[in-house]
Amino acid sequence: MSYKGKFRVWRGDSEGGELKDYEVEVNEGEVVLDVIHRLQATQTPDMAVRWNCKAGKCGSCSAEINGMPKLMCMCRMNTFAEDEVVTVTPMRTFPVIRDLVTDVSFNYQKAREVPAFKPPADLKPGEYRMQQVDVERSQEFRKCIECFLCQDTCHVIRDHEENKESFSGPRFLMRVAELDMHPLDAADRQHAAQEQHGLGFCNITKCCTEVCPEHIKITDNALIPMKERVVDRKYDPLVWLGNKIRRR
């Protein structure tokens, strides 16, 4: 069973562009990426699209489908009516390189700003020991495929370019939370989360959680617990007293 699907795809580059209409064959069982590939193969050989595994694991084919940040390879065509126009646009939060491909280097910059795992000074490699129960919470965050859909959807940077310098975004705040939950990490993640990575900008809208293709509970399991620990520490009377004495 195949039909002619109606597609509207953004074509252009960093100078500007527009939505263009196409009719493309759609077959049973296909996903949006299949149709984009057919469009490229039959009508628009110069159309730029980034993809790799086509199995929802490489995080490369992120785009916006009818305005929703999604992986093109995980978005089934049978979720649309046959006469529905499917609009495919590049991620809005990052600069366009060409067509559906954006420059996501902002995310690599933010990744570099998170200091690596820091084991206690008296432990040597090979001496690290921890219990499964102690790492269970943070293991969920290791499922991240770095598709950056959470970064794309978060309004703190989607609508405010000026916040990009001070806000690392949900993916990297989750990384900070993961390290903070690590039983052997000795770095001060809580102060850094607030002061260097902009945790305070997050107002818990949960849009990041909604678009995560790995169904990681970014807000409930990483960001909110991190906020609670930061606040606990900030308003802990003993910490406050210690800081005051040290400042004298």
Ligand code: F3S
């Ligand atoms: Fe943004 Fe997620 Fe917070 S979308 S505002 S980081 S809950």
